Amino acid sequence: MKNLLLTFSRTCNYGAALQTYASIKFFENSGIELITPAYSPIYLMPTTSFYRGIGLRGNKKKKKFNFLYPIYRRLKMYKRYKLFKDFQNEYLKIDYNLDSVNSIINSSNQYDSFVVGADQTWNTNLNLSPNFENYFFLGFLKDSTIKKISFSSCFGVDEKNQKFSNEIKNCVVDFDYLSTRNEFSKKILEQYTDKEIFTLCDPTIIHDFNELTYNPREENIILIYGMDSSNSSLIRNISVNLKKKYNSKIYSISSETRINMNWVDKIIDNAGPIEFLNLFQKSRFILTDSFHGSIFSIKFKKKFLSFSTNYRSYRIKSLLKLFDLESLHFNNDNINEFNENIWKQINIEKIESTTDDLKRKAANFIKTSYSL
Numbered sequence: 102m103k104n105l106l107l108t109f110s111r112t113c114n115y116g117a118a119l120q121t122y123a124s125i126k127f128f129e130n131s132g133i134e135l136i137t138p139a140y141s142p143i144y145l146m147p148t149t150s151f152y153r154g155i156g157l158r159g160n161k162k163k164k165k166f167n168f169l170y171p172i173y174r175r176l177k178m179y180k181r182y183k184l185f186k187d188f189q190n191e192y193l194k195i196d197y198n199l200d201s202v203n204s205i206i207n208s209s210n211q212y213d214s215f216v217v218g219a220d221q222t223w224n225t226n227l228n229l230s231p232n233f234e235n236y237f238f239l240g241f242l243k244d245s246t247i248k249k250i251s252f253s254s255c256f257g258v259d260e261k262n263q264k265f266s267n268e269i270k271n272c273v274v275d276f277d278y279l280s281t282r283n284e285f286s287k288k289i290l291e292q293y294t295d296k297e298i299f300t301l302c303d304p305t306i307i308h309d310f311n312e313l314t315y316n317p318r319e320e321n322i323i324l325i326y327g328m329d330s331s332n333s334s335l336i337r338n339i340s341v342n343l344k345k346k347y348n349s350k351i352y353s354i355s356s357e358t359r360i361n362m363n364w365v366d367k368i369i370d371n372a373g374p375i376e377f378l379n380l381f382q383k384s385r386f387i388l389t390d391s392f393h394g395s396i397f398s399i400k401f402k403k404k405f406l407s408f409s410t411n412y413r414s415y416r417i418k419s420l421l422k423l424f425d426l427e428s429l430h431f432n433n434d435n436i437n438e439f440n441e442n443i444w445k446q447i448n449i450e451k452i453e454s455t456t457d458d459l460k461r462k463a464a465n466f467i468k469t470s471y472s473l
């Protein structure tokens with residue numbers, strides 16, 4: 102029998118694609134086959150569609166239509182979207198017959214279990230609709246003979262969403278096995294259920310990705326993977342100073358935020374998930390405000406800094422705490438404390454031993470969930 106994985110498998114986001122792949126591979130190593138459906142909830146369309154971002158933009162005082170810039174950005178990044186689609190088709194075991202909730206329900210008897218997670222699958226703030234979306238909470242699945250498992254699901258922000266409290270509670274009490282990606286998600290979940298809750302980690306931490314990387318030789322590159330314009334000035338100042346000192350080149354994996362980056366030597370618009378991994382491997386320094394950017398900096402044992410000034414802080418701080426790397430987290434309040442000696446605190450043995458422990462915990466959770 103097969104098992105269905107419901108996660109952000111269809112989004113054109115590096116972290117989402119790679120955590121889906123890592124989940125499939127990790128379960129596979131335990132003898133559990135995971136299939137992903139072609140369906141995605143409507144609220145995720147902005148992260149899946151080539152045509153995302155075309156429409157209104159502007160400030161609160163004056164909105165105006167600007168079709169030309171988003172169209173220009175889409176065309177410029179066409180290769181990126183193509184590489185994501187190729188990656189999804191080759192590695193994420195998508196069943197294209199499962200293109201709606203009804204088709205999933207009608208095929209549910211083919212599966213031993215439904216697995217939800219990882220990533221922010223339980224972050225209801227991503228859904229801008231006033232109505233509760235129960236897809237990632239498996240509220241649509243009424244067959245009690247099918248096992249329901251949460252694998253490292255995350256609420257995204259360090260607060261309970263009061264708007265959907267009753268709906269969430271009614272769903273999670275039906276899960277057979279529960280695990281979250283971090284302690285703050287566990288605390289939120291504890292408000293909804295008395296069941297045992299395991300704390301695991303993001304799947305990208307516990308898979309090595311050796312089969313997708315070509316182990317490029319490290320180059321004198323400062324790699325920027327920035328998601329939020331509020332951190333751009335901090336990242337710019339440090340990267341420019343590092344460039345002067347080490348005569349480095351500054352590369353930036355382009356986000357879709359419109360930021361002036363004329364100080365960067367190379368903007369990379371067309372990297373797919375595999376190219377993304379290899380860029381992290383070959384770079385000397387990493388500056389990022391991304392949760393998964395921080396993970397891959399740790400995995401590849403790079404000199405890196407994590408920035409955050411907003412809701413991403415909870416996830417990044419939680420991650421860095423796992424590896425005793427909290428000192429590598431910066432924002433406007435502590436940026437003046439940065440000194441390159443801080444990188445001497447990166448303990449490779451600690452990273453490796455912690456990763457091994459996290460692998461064991463995840464493997465034990467799967468064994469428990471499937472009585473292996």
